[in-house]
Amino acid sequence: MTRCFDNMESQTEISTIGEFGLIGRITDGIEPKNASTVAGVGDDGAVLRYPDTDVLVSTDLLLEGVHFDLTYVPLKHLGYKAAVVNFSDIYAMNGTPRQITVGLGISSRFTVEHIEELYSGMRLACDIYGVDLVGGDTTASRSGLVISITCIGDADKDKVVFRSGAHDTDLICVSGDLGSAYMGLQLLEREKRVSAGDKDFVPQFEGKEYLIERQLKPEARKDIIAALSSSGIKPTSMMDISDGLSSELLHLCKASDTGCRIYEDRLPVDYQTAAMAEEIGMSAITAALNGGEDYELVFTVPLHCHDTVSKIEGVKVIGHMTGPELGCALITADGGEFPLKAQGFNHMPAADAS
């Protein structure tokens, strides 16, 4: 299987260049892309200038052994994903990500080249999404890799979308398809068990490439935010789907004081997800509802936006909001009604998430 610690020809111990040498290597050549970035790496803090817009801030902590497994996650992909999932939070507020800061805890088994590889993924994500890396903190870790990213973005004052703005009868929409990242994780975990440390093991991913890509290299839905804007639609509420659709819908309904109905036959599921679900004897709908890390958007729009929102490529109407007294439920193809539960993908127990 892909291993982070294979295939690197010349390796440099971090101790030979020190913390500041390492920071110099990984931040070399970084140039601001955004007008709001006044000064970036190399001081006690970064300086940003946001005269006419609201500033959005989001933070994520990723820990080895909890959020990622370096047995099958290449460091460059990890860096890319760590950055993109933060951009996703800013898009989910209807904003544009502009800057990130990166806190990195590095255990002794990592070399300079490993950290450069990780950073190359973050910098690639920053290049693609037009984001500036403006600072951070690098330290030793006694236990595995720690990645903490804070993303700063902006949105025009009247454009920010909160979780709390949905109303009864609003349409519930999702972008892309759901459950594929979770199936990608199942696939990688299975191949890891099968390979069981065999360095020459070649994993079987044919016909499942999409699932692997969704797990290892997710994208944030910048395109959907742009399409909504150009269609003249401002969602009434929005979140990105990191912990599973059920969990996120429960959040939206709680914050907006609504209930909801979503329809099983409207949930967007890719055929690779459906095939993999069948292969492992799991319901694809369960994966779509509770599998995490899709980083798609779930949002609500007023009923009168039905025709406009339906025309946006990659967006599907899956249900509608209701009064809070009706609770949150999935309507199955045969008309059955099942309450939504947040049994999702949390890295902490979610006892009272509902």
Add this chain to the structure above:
Amino acid sequence: MTRCFDNMESQTEISTIGEFGLIGRITDGIEPKNASTVAGVGDDGAVLRYPDTDVLVSTDLLLEGVHFDLTYVPLKHLGYKAAVVNFSDIYAMNGTPRQITVGLGISSRFTVEHIEELYSGMRLACDIYGVDLVGGDTTASRSGLVISITCIGDADKDKVVFRSGAHDTDLICVSGDLGSAYMGLQLLEREKRVSAGDKDFVPQFEGKEYLIERQLKPEARKDIIAALSSSGIKPTSMMDISDGLSSELLHLCKASDTGCRIYEDRLPVDYQTAAMAEEIGMSAITAALNGGEDYELVFTVPLHCHDTVSKIEGVKVIGHMTGPELGCALITADGGEFPLKAQGFNHMPAADAS
């Protein structure tokens, strides 16, 4: 010795209330104190509004076993310190801290009450310094406590002070005294070794209370920033002293393309620091130069500010900048000249920090 896991009567497993229950408990009753805080905890991100000022961002990562030892650091103190050291970075840019986000990785031995205790320290720091806690990320950790804090602040556009603005002949000033936090750490480590797991051990801290306080409950020099401002002085360069004076001066000189001379007999050392240094057979000057975590400010001012800056309580002129060709040196009481080295307090090897 003080132990975080003693003396807590009723303990609640985090699994019984879940991630969102925990977040609810620790963020309960948080109200914005700053006009720039439009929306805080409870969405994908926080919303801030900074129409007329520059925005400053700084981030710090604190890892158990590297940055703190819960054998002798009470959780409330840890929370307080974790917040304050971030405020210190913003003050070191001549700004005012306004918001923090908190990423927390929690291993299974922590209960709800432990995390509330940690948060109570952060919230106390936020109350005292007028900062809003606006968001974060809470997750499980397989290995010890992880604290990642990002601080956002502001400064009028012409007020931000960088590391790079010092000139030849500028006076070098420091606030407070140096080396005491390092001596506090030595003291705590010694008592830990002596106690060696004896629960009833009573540590001997008489006459050394100041050292313990400097290590466990540092303060950020908000007062010095205010005094400089009311004296009409804008430093030409500034940093906070987290890794030791030598290391920070080397940063200032490198960024400003200068050299420097500081004078041994001008270095501010508290008598408790000097006494403890003698007790353990260490030079107090070494502690002042290389001991970390004092969170005092080192800054430079033009020569003509000498009289004004000397009048500010708690500020001492310790030397001056030179041309870069002269390098960075300490002048001893007998006129000897020793190059400054960054052997400081880094949590990573600092091979080429100079």
